[in-house]
Structures are given as C-alpha cells and as structure tokens.
Amino acid sequence: MSDKRAKDRLDGPRDPDLLERITDRNPSRLGVGRAGSRPRTDTLLEFRADHGIARDAVLTNVDEGFIEETGLVKIGTLIEDTEEYLARPDRGREISAETAEYLREHCEEGPEVQLVVADGLSSSAVEANVPDLLPILLDGLADRDLRVGTPVFVEYGRVDVMDAIGEELDADCCVILIGERPGLASAESLSAYLVYGPERGGPTAKKSVISNIHQGGLPPVEAGAQLVDLIAEMCERERSGIDLREDDREFVTD
Amino acid sequence: MATISRREGEFDSLRALLAKANERKTGDELAGIAADSDAERVAAKKALSRVTLRELRENPVVPYQEDEVTRVIQDAVREPIYERIKEWSVAELREFLVDSSTTDREIRAIREGLTSEMIAAVAKLMSNMDLALVSSRMTITARCNTTIGEPGTLSFRLQPNDPADDVENVLDSTREGLSYGTGDAVIGINPVVDSAENTAAILEATHGFIEEWAVPTQNCCLSHVTTQMEAIREGAPADMVFQSLAGTEAGNEEFGIDVSLLDEADELARRRCSSSGPNVWYFETGQGAELSGDAHEGVDQLTLESRCYGLAKRYDPFLLNTVVGFIGPEYLYDGRQVIRAGLEDVFMGKLHGIPMGIDACYTNHMEADQNDIETLAITLAAAGSNYFITVPMGDDVMLNYQSNSYHDAATLRELFGREPIEPFGEWLREMGITENGRLTERAGDPTVFA
Numbered sequence: 001m002s003d004k005r006a007k008d009r010l011d012g013p014r015d016p017d018l019l020e021r022i023t024d025r026n027p028s029r030l031g032v033g034r035a036g037s038r039p040r041t042d043t044l045l046e047f048r049a050d051h052g053i054a055r056d057a058v059l060t061n062v063d064e065g066f067i068e069e070t071g072l073v074k075i076g077t078l079i080e081d082t083e084e085y086l087a088r089p090d091r092g093r094e095i096s097a098e099t100a101e102y103l104r105e106h107c108e109e110g111p112e113v114q115l116v117v118a119d120g121l122s123s124s125a126v127e128a129n130v131p132d133l134l135p136i137l138l139d140g141l142a143d144r145d146l147r148v149g150t151p152v153f154v155e156y157g158r159v160d161v162m163d164a165i166g167e168e169l170d171a172d173c174c175v176i177l178i179g180e181r182p183g184l185a186s187a188e189s190l191s192a193y194l195v196y197g198p199e200r201g202g203p204t205a206k207k208s209v210i211s212n213i214h215q216g217g218l219p220p221v222e223a224g225a226q227l228v229d230l231i232a233e234m235c236e237r238e239r240s241g242i243d244l245r246e247d248d249r250e251f252v253t254d
Numbered sequence: 255m256a257t258i259s260r261r262e263g264e265f266d267s268l269r270a271l272l273a274k275a276n277e278r279k280t281g282d283e284l285a286g287i288a289a290d291s292d293a294e295r296v297a298a299k300k301a302l303s304r305v306t307l308r309e310l311r312e313n314p315v316v317p318y319q320e321d322e323v324t325r326v327i328q329d330a331v332r333e334p335i336y337e338r339i340k341e342w343s344v345a346e347l348r349e350f351l352v353d354s355s356t357t358d359r360e361i362r363a364i365r366e367g368l369t370s371e372m373i374a375a376v377a378k379l380m381s382n383m384d385l386a387l388v389s390s391r392m393t394i395t396a397r398c399n400t401t402i403g404e405p406g407t408l409s410f411r412l413q414p415n416d417p418a419d420d421v422e423n424v425l426d427s428t429r430e431g432l433s434y435g436t437g438d439a440v441i442g443i444n445p446v447v448d449s450a451e452n453t454a455a456i457l458e459a460t461h462g463f464i465e466e467w468a469v470p471t472q473n474c475c476l477s478h479v480t481t482q483m484e485a486i487r488e489g490a491p492a493d494m495v496f497q498s499l500a501g502t503e504a505g506n507e508e509f510g511i512d513v514s515l516l517d518e519a520d521e522l523a524r525r526r527c528s529s530s531g532p533n534v535w536y537f538e539t540g541q542g543a544e545l546s547g548d549a550h551e552g553v554d555q556l557t558l559e560s561r562c563y564g565l566a567k568r569y570d571p572f573l574l575n576t577v578v579g580f581i582g583p584e585y586l587y588d589g590r591q592v593i594r595a596g597l598e599d600v601f602m603g604k605l606h607g608i609p610m611g612i613d614a615c616y617t618n619h620m621e622a623d624q625n626d627i628e629t630l631a632i633t634l635a636a637a638g639s640n641y642f643i644t645v646p647m648g649d650d651v652m653l654n655y656q657s658n659s660y661h662d663a664a665t666l667r668e669l670f671g672r673e674p675i676e677p678f679g680e681w682l683r684e685m686g687i688t689e690n691g692r693l694t695e696r697a698g699d700p701t702v703f704a
C-alpha cells in the first residue's frame with residue numbers, strides 16, 4: 001500500500017483542515033476528489049497498484065524460520081499447493097490419519113485450551129501479528145490458571161481445521177489464529193476463531209470470532225487481552241458462539 | 255421421481271438434472287454435481303426445458319418433511335394460480351417471460367404460483383441477455399422511510415465500514431458518500447464487534463446524523479439478528495433489521511437462525527423499528543454460502559440461492575442483495591462466473607417479487623478485477639437492479655473485498671439518466687450536491703457536512 005493516500009487530490013474542500021483531519025485518521029480512501037463523476041487518474045492507478053499487491057499476498061507461505069522461532073509444532077492439511085488450497089476448502093479443513101498420529105505424539109493431549117496458528121488466506125497476517133499476540137495469550141491464559149496445550153502451526157488451513165485438531169487432541173476449547181483474505185488496505189488482517197468443545201462438522205454458529213486484528217484495526221496486543229477474557233468466559237460457561245448470547249436473551253424482558 | 259429419461263440423456267433425479275443444467279461454476283464442481291462437459295450441460299438444459307412446473311413443484315430439491323425452507327416455499331404457493339400454469343414446461347415459462355408482449359402485470363399474475371425451484375429452472379435456460387431483459391421488465395417497490403424501486407430511479411447503499419468500528423470514521427465515510435449522492439437505499443454498517451452495545455452505538459450515531467441533516471433515508475447495522483434484537487429491545491434506533499440467509503434449513507442453522515427466530519425478529523421489528531415501514535427487513539445472500547458450511551444437501555448453488563428468495567419473501571423485505579463475488583474462487587472462479595451469477599440472482603429475486611439489489615464485488619483471491627464489476631454494474635443497472643453497494647473508491651477496508659465506489663453511484667445515474675429516490679434527490683439538490691441530475695462543484699467533499 002502506498003504510504004501517502006491521494007488525500008490532497010480534492011481541490012478546494014470547503015474546510016481544508018477538517019479534510020486533513022479526516023483523511024489522516026480514516027483508513028478508507030476518503031477525500032480523493034474526482035474528475036467529473038470518475039476518480040482522478042492517480043487515485044485510479046493507485047487503486048490498481050494496491051490490487052496487484054493484495055493479489056500477490058494470497059500466494060505466499062509463512063516463513064519456516066518464523067515457525068521454528070515461535071516454537072510451533074508444524075503440521076499440514078490434505079492440501080498440496082496454493083492452487084489446490086484455493087479450489088478445495090474441504091481438504092483444507094481436514095488432516096490425514098498420519099498427521100493426527102504425529103499431533104498426538106508431539107502435543108499434550110486433553111488440554112483446556114488448544115492454540116492453533118494457520119496461514120489461511122494471508123501469510124503476512126500471521127507474520128505481522130502472531131509474534132505480539134501469542135506471548136500475551138500464553139501469559140494471560142496462564143494467569144487464569146488455564147492449562148494450555150502445545151501450540152500448533154498448520155499450513156494450508158481453513159478455519160474448520162481447528163475442529164479436527166481440537167478433536168484429535170481432545171481439547172476443551174480450541175482457538176485458531178488465521179490470516180483473513182487480504183484486502184487492498186491491508187494484507188495483514190488476522191482473525192481468531194474460537195470454539196468450545198471442538199468437533200468435526202459442528203455448526204459455525206457455535207463458534208465465536210474476533211476479526212480485523214492488525215495495527216490499523218484491533219492491535220494484536222489488545223486482541224490478546226480480549227481473547228484471554230473471551231476464552232476464560234468460554235471455559236467457565238462451557239459454550240461458545242451464539243450460545244454465549246442465547247443465555248443473555250432469556251433474561252431480557254420486553 | 256423416476257429417472258428423467260429423454261432423448262438427450264439420462265439424469266438420476268430432478269435435483270441432479272438441475273445441477274447439471276447450470277452454467278459452469280466452480281462451486282458446483284466442488285460439490286461434485288456439475289456437468290462433466292459442455293455437451294452434458296446442454297443435454298441437461300434440453301431435458302430441463304421439457305420438465306413441467308408440476309414436476310418441479312412435486313419434487314422440491316430438499317424434501318418437505320426434512321427442511322423448513324422447503325415448507326415455507328411450498329406453503330406460500332397460491333393454489334389456483336399454480337393450477338393454471340402447472341402443465342407449462344420450463345421452456346414455455348421462458349418464452350412467456352421473454353415475450354415482448356408480456357407485461358409486468360402479467361408476470362405478477364403468475365408469480366404466486368411459482369416455487370423457487372421453478373424460478374431457478376427457468377434461469378438455467380436463459381442467456382445473459384434474456385435475464386437482463388426480463389429483469390428490466392419487472393418493477394418491484396418497497397417502502398421503509400422512503401420508497402425504493404420506482405421506475406426511473408437507481409439507488410445505492412452507503413457502506414461506511416471501519417476496521418475498528420470507530421464511529422467518527424463511520425460518519426466521515428458517510429459524509430463522503432452522501433456528497434457523491436449515494437445512500438438513498440440505506441446507510442448500512444457491518445460491525446466488527448458483534449455486541450448489542452456496539453450495534454446500538456452505530457445505530458445511534460447514524461440515526462443522529464440522519465436526523466441532524468434531515469436525510470431522507472434509513473439506517474441499519476448488520477450484526478447477527480439476535481444481536482440487533484437485543485439492541486432494539488434496549489431502545490436502539492434501527493430502521494430495519496438485517497440477516498444473511500441460506501437456502502436450506504441446515505445452512506440457516508450454520509448461520510445461527512431458523513424460521514421461528516426470524517418470525518420473532520419480524521414481530522419485534524414491526525413493533526419497534528424506528529422507521530415508518532411497512533418493509534423493515536434487509537437480507538443478504540450469495541451463491542456458495544450453503545456449500546461453505548457443508549449444508550448444500552447435494553443441491554446446486556443457483557437453486558439454493560433461489561430458495562433464499564423464497565424464504566425472504568415471507569418477510570416482505572425492503573432490501574435484499576446478493577453479495578455476488580464475496581466468498582471466493584471456490585464458488586465463483588472469475589469475472590465471467592460472477593457476472594453470470596449476478597444476472598441470475600437479480601432475475602430470480604425479482605421474479606419472486608423481491609425488491610432486489612446487488613453487491614457487485616470480488617475478492618483478491620479471485621480471477622477478477624474492478625473492470626469486471628464495473629461491467630456487471632452497468633449490465634445490472636440496465637437490467638433494473640433496484641440498488642448497488644458503494645464503498646469509498648470501491649475498497650472495503652474491513653470486509654477485505656472490492657465493490658462499486660461512491661463515484662460509481664454518480665456515474666451509473668449519469669450513464670442511465672436515473673434519479674435517486676425522491677425525496678432523497680430533492681435533499682441532494684437542497685444541499686447543493688446535485689443540479690440537473692449532475693454533481694455540482696460542492697460534490698465529493700465530506701466537509702460540506704461540518
């Protein structure tokens with residue numbers, strides 16, 4: 001993404017100072033001006049350039065060194081390459097029998113919380129946020145006396161691979177930190193999906209999500225703190241997703 | 255039903271035949287139900303063209319006993335109308351629809367006899383231009399605070415999303431959008447944090463702005479329906495309620511909803527929404543959503559999409575748009591598949607009597623670019639889509655995808671000589687943003703609302 005947005009392309013705004021304030025704080029492409037009803041040429045070309053960058057971000061892998069440094073146990077799904085990853089979400093949700101075996105050999109079984117990191121649709125999201133987020137998560141969960149299993153990295157993972165991993169390791173609760181599809185403004189947006197009682201084929205509605213984790217959205221450090229609270233609540237109430245809310249609904253009187 | 259045996263080939267069931275008769279879509283291939291070749295695809299279309307509406311009614315793609323979406327669709331059929339058309343073949347239905355002498359009123363006269371499967375079937379036989387022609391012939395209006403879909407109008411949702419739900423940013427983006435003349439369909443925000451508190455904060459901010467500047471439009475916050483219900487019960491000003499829909503009961507379960515929950519939300523919305531109504535729902539749909547949750551029941555994505563509209567109809571929505579390239583290449587591979595699906599969806603929605611719009615969009619992991627969705631927007635403006643989605647420069651920095659831009663709203667109106675909804679158009683003129691249907695010097699400047 002270009003550092004300087006085309007914010008001074010709007011000629012003669014009614015309030016230039018205000019426009020400056022707006023465009024400084026707003027991540028959207030505001031104050032770009034126009035040529036007739038169309039965008040200015042530079043704005044248009046900048047947009048196309050950003051599209052090119054975003055497309056490239058889909059096709060990269062998380063650096064091996066990163067996985068080692070972070071001390072994650074690395075596994076894969078049934079997917080072989082990027083092309084297959086994009087075409088076959090079903091295979092990105094499953095692990096092989098050998099991988100399941102490997103997991104049980106290398107990871108603690110029956111943890112209260114199983115953490116999983118996955119590239120998903122953006123490897124840069126993982127590299128940009130996990131180094132800040134993971135330590136906070138681990139410390140915070142330890143403070144709450146929650147028994148955290150061995151964190152896992154899964155290559156070519158979809159969100160629901162958390163169900164397979166959580167089920168195989170018999171975790172009470174499973175959390176996956178996964179790269180969202182890259183946007184134009186940021187290819188670094190990470191999500192945390194959470195489920196209590198992971199099981200293959202469980203409904204999505206039983207999951208919770210905290211999305212848009214990146215410096216321009218929810219900063220990873222803050223996300224870590226929020227996640228600790230949410231995980232603790234899930235473990236205590238033994239539920240996740242829509243069920244966390246359903247409970248409240250019973251108390252609401254009209 | 256027994257094997258459908260026709261000269262052109264054999265198909266195991268009507269469900270299989272419907273799937274194979276689709277134009278090529280990666281989602282149907284992923285589900286393992288697509289035609290193996292173009293020859294088989296056309297053979298399926300031929301066989302389907304001879305199937306009668308009665309056969310389609312009697313063989314819903316998911317059994318009546320097993321699926322509440324099927325029950326909603328089947329129970330809504332007006333029997334005397336159905337009796338009148340049930341022996342038509344799908345080919346006859348197509349020829350009735352495309353006939354130059356067929357009027358909107360004549361289409362309305364058969365509408366209540368159709369099921370979503372019949373509508374899906376005819377869409378499969380239609381070319382892109384067929385779809386555009388028939389869509390453009392149908393006028394479907396609905397009223398929330400203002401009336402959408404009147405002939406000669408073209409409307410837009412202003413979608414000022416922010417990755418941190420920063421209300422000031424949302425309002426600044428709203429100001430920018432309004433200064434391009436977008437926002438007459440709705441000012442609708444997708445919140446990052448799905449809580450009643452946050453939903454209420456966004457609704458209050460947009461409602462406050464709308465009141466302060468006397469903007470003739472409506473607001474909506476697109477959190478989960480249960481979250482909105484909680485916010486509304488606590489007094490938040492929502493002009494409409496929103497929910498994503500799927501075309502099977504299992505798909506809706508994935509989304510955390512069912513018909514009884516929607517009925518409850520409907521009842522609440524009618525009593526507690528801040529708008530004058532009577533249409534107080536906003537729905538979004540999109541081909542591929544069911545399969546992404548493994549809830550497609552062996553049915554193709556076009557037929558499932560049609561069933562979403564059958565379900566939506568129960569609630570007389572003000573807005574429904576397909577979010578046509580939203581999920582990814584595993585369902586719609588490229589610009590060509592997105593354009594086809596967009597045309598199908600708007601056609602099917604309008605034939606159901608839904609005031610359809612479209613989010614003409616794509617993600618960065620698809621083989622598509624902005625040109626593809628500009629083409630789609632031009633096509634669908636010609637085809638009579640009631641409204642489109644607009645975001646700043648086409649870039650949604652929270653949902654991470656691209657759609658039409660605030661600029662596109664002004665351009666599409668210019669291109670087709672269309673007007674915003676009245677009184678929104680009047681308001682734009684009073685604000686000095688448009689004059690004689692064109693943007694003025696003041697337009698495109700968010701600081702005019704300071």
Ligand code: B12
Nearest residue numbers: 120158159180181204207211444445446448478498509546
């Ligand atoms: C694509 C998408 C969808 C697609 C999912 C299909 C798919 N294959 O991805 C569709 C259109 C079906 C969808 C639906 C909904 N979504 Co959605 N979605 C997204 C989006 C734009 C990108 C997700 C992504 O990049 N995934 C990464 C890849 C690797 O994941 P995947 O394994 O391929 O796909 C899975 C996830 O996308 C997941 N998922 C997608 N949305 C949601 C929402 C919830 C609550 C959960 C638990 C899971 C989930 O389901 C997919 C299948 O397993 C995000 C925004 C963002 N910036 O992340 C919103 C987002 C996650 N969705 C959101 C919402 C609210 C919904 C709905 C509940 C809307 C509604 N009112 O019904 C529905 C229902 C979801 C459900 N329970 O099944 C919110 C969540 C807010 C929150 N904190 O709870 C987000 C953050 C957008 C927003 N701010 O409005 N969504």
